[in-house]
Amino acid sequence: xxxxxxxxxxxxxxxxxxxxxxxxxxxxxxxxxxxxxxxxxxxxxxxxxxxxxxxxxxxxxxxxxxxxxxxxxxxxxxxxxxxxxxxxxxxxxxxxxxxxxxxxxxxxxxxxxxxxxxxxxxxxxxxxxxxxxxxxxxxxxxxxxxxxxxxxxxxxxxxxxxxxxxxxxxxxxxxxxxxxxxxxxxxxxxxxxxxxxxxxxxxxxxxxxxxxxxxxxxxxxxxxxxxxxxxxxxxxxxxxxxxxxxxxxxxxxxxxxxxxxxxxxxxxxxxxxxxxxxxxxxxxxxxxxxxxxxxx
Amino acid sequence: xxxxxxxxxxxxxxxxxxxxxxxxxxxxxxxxxxxxxxxxxxxxxxxxxxxxxxxxxxxxxxxxxxxxxxxxxxxxxxxxxxxxxxxxxxxxxxxxxxxxxxxxxxxxxxxxxxxxxxxxxxxxxxxxxxxxxxxxxxxxxxxxxxxxxxxxxxxxxxxxxxxxxxxxxxxxxxxxxxxxxxxxxxxxxxxxxxxxxxxxxxxxxxxxxxxxxxxxxxxxxxxxxxxxxxxxxxxxxxxxxxxxxxxxxxxxxxxxxxxxxxxxx
Numbered sequence: 001x002x003x004x005x006x007x008x009x010x011x012x013x014x015x016x017x018x019x020x021x022x023x024x025x026x027x028x029x030x031x032x033x034x035x036x037x038x039x040x041x042x043x044x045x046x047x048x049x050x051x052x053x054x055x056x057x058x059x060x061x062x063x064x065x066x067x068x069x070x071x072x073x074x075x076x077x078x079x080x081x082x083x084x085x086x087x088x089x090x091x092x093x094x095x096x097x098x099x100x101x102x103x104x105x106x107x108x109x110x111x112x113x114x115x116x117x118x119x120x121x122x123x124x125x126x127x128x129x130x131x132x133x134x135x136x137x138x139x140x141x142x143x144x145x146x147x148x149x150x151x152x153x154x155x156x157x158x159x160x161x162x163x164x165x166x167x168x169x170x171x172x173x174x175x176x177x178x179x180x181x182x183x184x185x186x187x188x189x190x191x192x193x194x195x196x197x198x199x200x201x202x203x204x205x206x207x208x209x210x211x212x213x214x215x216x217x218x219x220x221x222x223x224x225x226x227x228x229x230x231x232x233x234x235x236x237x238x239x240x241x242x243x244x245x246x247x248x249x250x251x252x253x254x255x256x257x258x259x260x261x262x263x264x265x266x267x268x269x270x271x272x273x274x275x276x277x278x279x280x281x282x283x284x285x286x287x288x289x290x291x292x293x294x295x296x
Numbered sequence: 297x298x299x300x301x302x303x304x305x306x307x308x309x310x311x312x313x314x315x316x317x318x319x320x321x322x323x324x325x326x327x328x329x330x331x332x333x334x335x336x337x338x339x340x341x342x343x344x345x346x347x348x349x350x351x352x353x354x355x356x357x358x359x360x361x362x363x364x365x366x367x368x369x370x371x372x373x374x375x376x377x378x379x380x381x382x383x384x385x386x387x388x389x390x391x392x393x394x395x396x397x398x399x400x401x402x403x404x405x406x407x408x409x410x411x412x413x414x415x416x417x418x419x420x421x422x423x424x425x426x427x428x429x430x431x432x433x434x435x436x437x438x439x440x441x442x443x444x445x446x447x448x449x450x451x452x453x454x455x456x457x458x459x460x461x462x463x464x465x466x467x468x469x470x471x472x473x474x475x476x477x478x479x480x481x482x483x484x485x486x487x488x489x490x491x492x493x494x495x496x497x498x499x500x501x502x503x504x505x506x507x508x509x510x511x512x513x514x515x516x517x518x519x520x521x522x523x524x525x526x527x528x529x530x531x532x533x534x535x536x537x538x539x540x541x542x543x544x545x546x547x548x549x550x551x552x553x554x555x556x557x558x559x560x561x
Contacts, residue, residue, distance in 0.1 A: 186382060188379060188382030188383060189383075189385065192383045192385075194351060195351060195369050195374075195375040196397050196399070197369045197370075197400055198399055198400065199399065199400055206385075207385065210385070211387075213387075287386040287387040287428060288386070290386075290428070290430040290431070
């Protein structure tokens with residue numbers, strides 16, 4: 001009987017578990033071919049729309065709406081050169097794009113720092129949130145362009161104006177999303193954190209922030225799109241260089257082909273930023289999808 | 297170090313009047329004892345455990361660990377919750393989850409690594425340090441939760457229906473795992489369960505709680521031989537007797553008990 005008991009009840013579970021643990025550590029990979037095929041299957045609509053653009057522009061020619069092929073030709077000559085030392089990018093490109101992107105980076109970066117901090121404070125204290133919600137909603141509703149003269153009054157005609165406008169326009173959205181994320185952290189995780197008697201700083205940085213990160217990252221993703229628009233708008237006035245400045249210049253000097261080619265570049269920049277953001281977000285939020293918590 | 301629960305009650309006050317979750321409860325858990333707390337739903341067993349853990353304030357009475365009064369989550373106490381999915385942090389690896397339990401202690405890297413390895417070994421999950429909880433099965437996740445509870449080398453381990461959310465076979469493995477943990481870490485354990493067999497199989501003592509109002513209705517010593525074994529121990533007539541007694545107390549509180557163990561009126 002005792003021997004039977006011994007064979008039925010293995011002493012340690014480790015021999016069964018170790019192979020299971022080993023199997024879990026390998027991961028599948030996504031091939032380039034598969035990714036290309038996926039892209040092609042989604043690109044057909046875009047191609048169809050471009051064809052429609054071409055047809056309509058050719059049928060009713062107007063100087064304000066050049067056909068797609070003409071715009072592409074302009075695009076190529078505006079922003080590219082055959083010179084490999086400058087990565088095939090033209091002087092126009094380097095005059096406008098880095099300066100705009102740098103303004104965007106500073107403005108949005110500041111918005112992230114301020115927005116997340118404010119959002120965190122709001123999320124942790126329901127009382128504070130109640131008090132400041134109306135104020136935040138107010139500033140979110142004010143059209144950003146209307147703040148331009150006020151900004152010029154404060155900062156003079158300088159870089160600070162564009163950075164201020166970009167920052168002010170996007171930080172409230174980040175703050176609200178962050179506050180939602182922080183106040184909605186699962187009570188069970190908070191209870192576990194209490195039972196582990198975590199120090200305050202650890203609680204905030206290792207528990208609350210990651211737990212709120214799906215909401216925070218959503219806010220960041222939406223706000224970066226806003227920030228791009230604000231960057232262009234802010235550059236329409238009171239600047240001497242940049243993509244927005246170029247757009248305004250071309251419009252005022254009736255160079256509509258160049259204006260459209262600048263639009264295409266801005267659109268591509270927006271798409272590029274979004275793609276980069278998606279990649280980062282996917283990696284950071286892997287735990288949320290895999291743990292089946294994506295619906296929360 | 298003994299754990300003393302003295303005259304503890306829990307009342308919830310609301311606009312509609314107060315609800316008594318637990319009436320006056322007193323008992324002592326000796327060092328190294330394994331106490332099973334069993335009862336029907338609504339008897340206040342989880343409430344009692346949460347108060348012992350310092351996660352819920354007592355309405356009256358006091359709880360002491362040794363000489364220290366429990367007023368909040370205390371050093372020397374570790375808790376294992378029922379829902380492992382919401383208790384482990386999914387954005388952290390197993391290793392980081394375990395490290396969270398001893399953040400406040402500021403251990404050196406070497407000591408921390410050694411404690412983590414030991415804890416994972418005692419739950420049979422060697423080599424899983426770099427895995428994420430969502431890459432593991434439910435049973436494995438609960439093991440990680442148990443490992444996290446012992447990595448701090450606590451004096452008392454409190455478990456709130458830890459196996460309610462796993463399947464029956466895994467449950468048997470985990471029950472034996474807890475007994476091994478008790479032997480290896482020499483820790484006092486209080487385990488809340490609704491499973492009567494489990495309460496008798498694991499405990500040195502079974503506290504039976506009744507509902508309406510929540511109160512201790514019996515404190516039964518379990519006189520079964522150690523080490524416990526899933527087949528052999530459950531085959532013993534003494535096991536069947538104890539099990540029936542507890543069953544009657546839990547399911548039919550007014551019925552008389554079989555002659556074994558004390559029954560408080």
